[in-house]
Amino acid sequence: MSGSTFGNIFRVTTWGESHGKALGAVIDGVPAGMELSEADIQKELDRRKPGQSSVTTARAEDDRCEILSGLFEGRTTGTPISVIVYNKDHHSADYSDIAECYRPGHADYTYDCKYGYRDYRGGGRSSGRETIGRVIAGALAKKILSYVGTSFVTYTKAIGPVVVEDIHNEEALDIINSNDLYMPDAGKAEEAMKYLESVMTLGDSAGGVVECVISNVPAGLGDPVFEKLDANLAKAILSIGAVKAFEIGDGCAAATSKGSENNDEFHRSGLRSNHCGGVLGGISCGSPIIIRAHIKPTPSISMYQNTVNKNGEEIKIKIKGRHDPVIVPRAVVVVESMAAIAIADALLSGMTSRIDNIEKLYK
Amino acid sequence: MSGSTFGNIFRVTTWGESHGKALGAVIDGVPAGMELSEADIQKELDRRKPGQSSVTTARAEDDRCEILSGLFEGRTTGTPISVIVYNKDHHSADYSDIAECYRPGHADYTYDCKYGYRDYRGGGRSSGRETIGRVIAGALAKKILSYVGTSFVTYTKAIGPVVVEDIHNEEALDIINSNDLYMPDAGKAEEAMKYLESVMTLGDSAGGVVECVISNVPAGLGDPVFEKLDANLAKAILSIGAVKAFEIGDGCAAATSKGSENNDEFHRSGLRSNHCGGVLGGISCGSPIIIRAHIKPTPSISMYQNTVNKNGEEIKIKIKGRHDPVIVPRAVVVVESMAAIAIADALLSGMTSRIDNIEKLYK
Amino acid sequence: MSGSTFGNIFRVTTWGESHGKALGAVIDGVPAGMELSEADIQKELDRRKPGQSSVTTARAEDDRCEILSGLFEGRTTGTPISVIVYNKDHHSADYSDIAECYRPGHADYTYDCKYGYRDYRGGGRSSGRETIGRVIAGALAKKILSYVGTSFVTYTKAIGPVVVEDIHNEEALDIINSNDLYMPDAGKAEEAMKYLESVMTLGDSAGGVVECVISNVPAGLGDPVFEKLDANLAKAILSIGAVKAFEIGDGCAAATSKGSENNDEFHRSGLRSNHCGGVLGGISCGSPIIIRAHIKPTPSISMYQNTVNKNGEEIKIKIKGRHDPVIVPRAVVVVESMAAIAIADALLSGMTSRIDNIEKLYK
Amino acid sequence: MSGSTFGNIFRVTTWGESHGKALGAVIDGVPAGMELSEADIQKELDRRKPGQSSVTTARAEDDRCEILSGLFEGRTTGTPISVIVYNKDHHSADYSDIAECYRPGHADYTYDCKYGYRDYRGGGRSSGRETIGRVIAGALAKKILSYVGTSFVTYTKAIGPVVVEDIHNEEALDIINSNDLYMPDAGKAEEAMKYLESVMTLGDSAGGVVECVISNVPAGLGDPVFEKLDANLAKAILSIGAVKAFEIGDGCAAATSKGSENNDEFHRSGLRSNHCGGVLGGISCGSPIIIRAHIKPTPSISMYQNTVNKNGEEIKIKIKGRHDPVIVPRAVVVVESMAAIAIADALLSGMTSRIDNIEKLYK
Secondary structure, three states: OOOOEEOOOEEEEEEEEOOOOOEEEEEEEEEEEEEEEEEEHHHHHHHHHHOOOOOOOOOOOOOOOOOOOOOOOEOOOOOEEEEEOOOOOOOOHHHHHHEEEOOOOOOOOHHHHHHOOOOOOOHHHHHHHHHHHHHHHHHHHHHHHHHOOOEEEEEEEOOOOOEEOOOOOHHHHHHHOOOOOOOOOHHHHHHHHHHHHHHHOOOOOEEEEEEEEEOOOOOOOOOOOOOOOHHHHHHHHHOOOOEEEEEEEEOOOOOOOOOHHHHHEEEEEEEOOOOOOHHHHHHOOOOOOOEEEEEEOOOOOOOOOEEEEEOOOOEEOOOOOOOOOOOOHHHHHHHHHHHHHHHHHHHHHOOOOHHHHHHHHHH | OOOEEEEEOOOOEEEEOOOOOOOEEEEOOOOOOEEEEEEHHHHHHHHHHHOOOOOOOOOOOOOOOEEEEOEEEEEOOOEEEEEEEEEEOOOHHHHHHHOOOOOOOOOOHHHHHHHHHOOOHHHHHHHHHHHHHHHHHHHHHHHHHHHHHOOEEEEEEEEEEEEOOOOHHHHHHHOOOOOOOOOHHHHHHHHHHHHHHHHOOOOOOEEEEEEEEEEEOOOOOOOOOOHOOOHHHHHHHOOOOOOOEEEOOOOHHHHHHHHHEEEEEEOOEEEEEEOOOOOOOEOOOOOOOOEEEEOOOOOOOOEEEEEEEEEOOEEEEOOOOOOOOOOOOHHHHHHHHHHHHHHHHHHHOOOEEEHHHHHHOOO | OOOOOOOOOOOOEEEOOOOOOOEEEEEEOOEEOEEHHHHHHHHHHHHHHHOOOHHHOOOOOOOEEOOOOOEEEOOEEEOOOEEEOOOOOOOOOHHHHHEEEEOOOOHHHHHHHOOOOOOOOHHHHHHHHHHHHHHHHHHHHHHHOOOOOEEEEEEEEEEEOEOOOOHHHHHHHHHOOOOOOOOOOOHHHHHHHHHHHHHHHHOOOOEEEEEEEEEOOOOOOOOOOOHHHHHHHHHHOOOOEEEEEEEEEEEEHHHOOOOHHHHOOOEEEEEEOOOOOOOEEOEEEEOOEEEEEEOOOOOOOOOEEEEEOOOOOOOEEOOOOOOOOOHHHHHHHHHHHHHHHHHHHHHHHHHOOOOHHHHHOOO | OOOEEEEOOOEEEEEEEEOOOOOEEEEEEOOOOOOOHHHHHHHHHHHHOOOOOOOOOOOOOOOOEEEEOOOOOEEEEEOOEEEEEEEEOOOOHHHHOOOEEEOOOHHHHHHHHHOOOOHHHHHHHOOOOHHHHHHHHHHHHHHHHHHHEEEEEEEEEOOOOOOOOOHHHHHHHHHHOOOOOOOOHHHHOOOHHHHHHHHHOOOEEEEEEEEEEOOOOOOOOOOOOOHHHHHHHHHHOOOOOOEEEEEEOOOOHHHHHHHHHHHEEEEEOOEOOOOOOOOOOOEOOOOOOOEEEEEEEEEEEOOOEEEOOOOOEEEEEEOOOOOOOOOHHHHHHEEEEEHHHHHHHHHHHHOOOOOOHHHHOOO
């Protein structure tokens, strides 16, 4: 099966491995006439770029994107937009020791089960570098959504046990961008950094939570039954490596609530509360969409672990090199990108939902 | 967009409204030669049938299924299997008062936003009766999966604050089927029933958690990047009305864990632990797949709620009739069905992943 | 693979066998708010109904359609429209002799190759009765297209060697509907009827050509590269059993023409000629779309034929019962239906092609 | 809509414009473990490369392909294979005069209708250079098919009025590759070349017919109803620019035949004749698949033509530069590639058609 395509109308296909020549995405179904430049994409790629802080790896990648097709005189033409990022800094030799054994928490074993062998260099297709294609496509999705005023605020809600409970949206964006962890609370960011340092000292790693708040989503997006907006958001988010849970609105907490508490009453201008997180019956209601991705700790740790090699022999491994003790901050832009892709696709799909729309566009 | 189809190879299309003539599903892509009877489907439909207990509504539906195509001499032929369930007990008059106003927590408002108007009788397409199509398809999916030995145990893990923490799988199935709430602990089931009665007394409702444990899933199912097995499971589960969160393995708890705790070490015969919940890098590893669906309280409550009508006037409504105080027990078979659909599709997809499989089948 | 679904947005799934309980179609993606009744569908089904003339079989089927979902107060709701036609007149006993042998020109052998066995009663899924689902869906497609003024004229252009060369569109419709062969020339229809009678006398059968002229198709439908409008029309038409060739515009004749002859020059109000048949670069240009389906002779003939049985033994068979000496007249509405399905899907797809359409619909 | 993807399991996405930086294809769903090199692709690209003869344009493109992903140690890994060809020789200035007017027979007008504007440089996405992506993907499809022994012989059957009637397959391949027109008859090739020279002298152009014979296709490929193998072949072939008709087997001639002539009788080792062209009921029967593509004359001619500009003013244009008087020879490899793509997808799909195949592969 071909697993590298997402979306029905706004259709993203990504490709590339950690240590191949390049990675990229082909985005088809982008409406014609939209202004677009490499800078629109580059600014998003820069948000996921390694090397910004003491808690992310120092792999020296520029990750410069290049648009190869689908653009003419600064506007999209309606044809596929192919974007490429060349790999520069890869030393296959570094990874030779993992060619023969299965790292716990990684996809080495399951790729071998599925395909019989694998590109083990840096995790191959299962590497975090694969998210470059997602971020490229997310940049285009957000550009489309900007035409209806939709905007995104995404941040690290938690690192390990350090959780930001109350977020004041007005000032959140400034704070988010002023700390390396993308947390919307400067004090918590400092606390989280100390936690990470203690974890690193032990050669261990941490997980966390990314939250994404999407405002001004038109009411009426998403389709009943299987193509519910929240169903596609869940797929989009769980398709990101290391995500183990997805919540919308009150999420898990809704299960312990009562109907009288959890129902959002309507008033003239919309919902009085937003326990639902912007989606009712799988369709957007106009309130902000709020989703959370729960991310496991980085599986690469500098401690000895028990595992087996390809011959089934039990061995101990210690993964070489310097590893991010946490991938959560880098996942912020990836979560936002995947949410944007799912919503942009629903936006385009929604255009065909009423017969009078046909009359409005073809007259 | 057409939102009523799920799956790429094992492809399910459902149709029907709460108060239409019938509901059904067309399942295409079922391999030829599989034994199948209406009884295989009926036994699953009976698990979701209303009217079994004091906490589910008394709508007197038989929900008898009829296979209309795709079967010949007791075996599937490879052509689409169409299954129908006729609606019997519907009184449109009962619902006339909700034609003009938006029930909190329901899809009334969002359907109006999307389509301009709606079939308000019993919720139309957004009714829980829509899940009949899912259960039909799930029965077929489980039949396919039985050919590789895959089996399912699904239960109510929590009702409101009453949670079953430790589940002993050996005896779980018997207990699950011996109480109306499908809980794997008789004492907890009694406790939960009391909680529900207290909630009902107030005209309120409760939510809960369904957990599904899937054993003997072949290693190697699921595709990298967007068609990860857990991504499709998340979509499958979130596409069920009222589900607000999805977890796999340790789920949300993974975010507060450390790498050294969360990584599942390998030994000769597989994983030593199963924090991952049976999926690594989006591909099944052979350990049991464990997923949870967090379900909100039934939005129909017998208390006054503030809302607006179609003209935007603020009103108070109290929803007539008798309502389930909880839908969790009925959702058990629905969660299991959707999980089975996603995994059956991955099973079929997986057949094409290796070039030597081509040689094995076409020689 | 699931082969019974056609279309991306206007998505048709058909099901049913010749001698099963029923046949039907589920049509998803129909915009909400469109007026629809069973009569809209029935009038098209009546055009394909057997039993009208001396050259079509006397199988006494009413083929009454029933809409089971997706309709409320006479208008579509945006949810799947399920339509069923029950089979009435089938005598499985009649077909017992073909259970064990392969009829030349039929799908018996290839179904066995693919699936290992087959529903041999009346051809099962490969029977001409399968087209009921196509005609149902075509009726809905034409209803959608009527909102932009698109109209269809379809007729039998040739029966065996009898060809209608010059067709005067003004009066064609009346003539088409006044003869059993749906030919647009009364004299040729008489001539063709005589030809068919001579063929029948020998127990043999004839083929022919169906032509479909589609007017007022908006310019701009169809997508570059693989989703060209003519590519989807070709697939739609070749998916009809017994069709062996597809032409658009001048078709085969274009290959022997010169550029100076074949190019359609533009003037202010469109094309001066229409050699292209309404499509340029895969996109509709506003001129009538003209397509032709070349249909092979009915494979069921009353003459002895050499064949083999399932054990590979060479035998002679003579197919029992009365057979249509030609299926072309019945294929007229099927060709029109498939063309309508392909164009309706392109119409809906086309709504998302420009960024300013987003602004027009979501403001 | 996203129109640049073809196939369900073997899924091809192409991108790129005539005068953009590069063109390419991403091929997903290729089974893991297949040997592949750039040479496999390059040899096919060389068959479509301009500049080989007096009747093809002199655009000096190397068209060197580069594989960017999906390959490890000379074998496919099951992940997307991205292949790029950089554009080298493009002078946008040459095309400035067509920016404002519509060339007869080209897609200029319809792209403007659809998208509002267009990349006019060399035809943009509607240029023949778009077929590079098809040929890349076709090379991979043929590689997959080689594992079951399937082979292709494709040639120019006709140029304008010069038709090769009898083709002796044994020696055809040698002759085809020994003349610039890829005709399977040296005398006819010479005759056709003279015809083309006479056409060129007048500044005019010619069309022709490509025929493709595919041997050793396993019986049982293709799916009933809409995913018939011949339906997908028809779509594949009509999606090639300039193709106006598609035939399989006897094609158009079948319509004038009788059942007793057109039916292919069975004997022990297969069909006695092959009027059907290798497909019965949409499923391959094991006999060679024979298809024909009828191609219109090159629309770019060096004669004055009437047309309009974007303001609707009637003008005369004469298209500058040197144009191919015929594109048929170059289309040979493109027709073969598209046929291979459709059949490879059916081959992979076919693996899931029987329940006992599941048991064979997952034990």
